[in-house]
Amino acid sequence: xxxxxxxxxxxxxxxxxxxxxxxxxxxxxxxxxxxxxxxxxxxxxxxxxxxxxxxxxxxxxxxxxxxxxxxxxxxxxxxxxxxxxxxxxxxxxxxxxxxxxxxxxxxxxxxxxxxxxxxxxxxxxxxxxxxxxx
Amino acid sequence: xxxxxxxxxxxxxxxxxxxxxxxxxxxxxxxxxxxxxxxxxxxxxxxxxxxxxxxxxxxxxxxxxxxxxxxxxxxxxxxxxxxxxxxxxxxxxxxxxxxxxxxxxxxxxxxxxxxxxxxxxxxxxxxxxxxxxxxxxxxxxxxxxxxxxxxxxxxxxxx
Numbered sequence: 001x002x003x004x005x006x007x008x009x010x011x012x013x014x015x016x017x018x019x020x021x022x023x024x025x026x027x028x029x030x031x032x033x034x035x036x037x038x039x040x041x042x043x044x045x046x047x048x049x050x051x052x053x054x055x056x057x058x059x060x061x062x063x064x065x066x067x068x069x070x071x072x073x074x075x076x077x078x079x080x081x082x083x084x085x086x087x088x089x090x091x092x093x094x095x096x097x098x099x100x101x102x103x104x105x106x107x108x109x110x111x112x113x114x115x116x117x118x119x120x121x122x123x124x125x126x127x128x129x130x131x132x133x134x
Numbered sequence: 135x136x137x138x139x140x141x142x143x144x145x146x147x148x149x150x151x152x153x154x155x156x157x158x159x160x161x162x163x164x165x166x167x168x169x170x171x172x173x174x175x176x177x178x179x180x181x182x183x184x185x186x187x188x189x190x191x192x193x194x195x196x197x198x199x200x201x202x203x204x205x206x207x208x209x210x211x212x213x214x215x216x217x218x219x220x221x222x223x224x225x226x227x228x229x230x231x232x233x234x235x236x237x238x239x240x241x242x243x244x245x246x247x248x249x250x251x252x253x254x255x256x257x258x259x260x261x262x263x264x265x266x267x268x269x270x271x272x273x274x275x276x277x278x279x280x281x282x283x284x285x286x287x288x289x290x291x292x293x
Binding site for chain 2: 032034036037038040042043050054056085134
């Protein structure tokens with residue numbers, strides 16, 4: 001019997017240490033039946049991309065509350081592309097002003113969740129949009 | 135290039151995907167691991183076990199650092215428990231090993247127990263073979279935090 005499980009990496013790139021949201025999300029993903037690789041704060045985009053590939057995740061969830069998302073999020077997408085891993089979906093969350101959304105979508109971020117987004121809506125998004133390869 | 139050659143050449147993407155297929159018990163994974171078998175058996179396998187919070191991940195992190203000083207390549211399999219209620223898991227051992235994340239000669243992979251009772255995941259034996267075929271000099275297997283009898287690691291490790 002074979003069973004695919006969705007594997008999600010939750011990471012906080014950059015110098016921001018506000019990890020409560022990322023931790024809650026990790027737990028919420030676990031309770032939804034996903035396998036979560038929680039990697040904590042203070043990572044470089046290079047570390048995030050390398051870890052995502054080593055762990056063969058389907059989705060990388062980036063959290064940033066410091067305002068550096070405009071640089072860090074697109075860099076992660078770009079590094080995954082360079083490593084032939086553009087099939088790994090990247091989403092973002094945190095304190096992200098609405099005027100930055102389009103710039104992040106254009107850079108390849110597939111979804112953005114800001115404070116107030118319900119946990120259910122995030123889990124639903126994952127179930128609808130993440131399809132594990134055969 | 136076929137999968138066997140790629141993994142023997144150290145292709146991380148290919149190797150991590152095969153480990154995933156082994157975990158998920160995909161039928162295509164068995165013939166692939168069989169082909170890798172001739173290239174296994176050359177690594178030194180270390181098991182790290184202990185009660186929750188004892189310092190397994192921290193010790194693993196320190197060991198990686200020591201082995202890298204001697205230019206040894208390292209594979210790490212870090213096992214964490216699957217929730218019996220949701221089937222999900224939080225795999226957090228890597229948090230202690232962040233400083234090695236960018237080192238291309240260190241391959242860290244987290245595994246969930248998925249209901250296995252011995253402190254490991256069923257896929258651990260196969261995942262060790264994949265890392266052996268990649269040519270890792272040392273493979274460190276970190277078990278879940280154990281209680282009174284989860285000692286399956288002794289069947290896999292040399293030390």
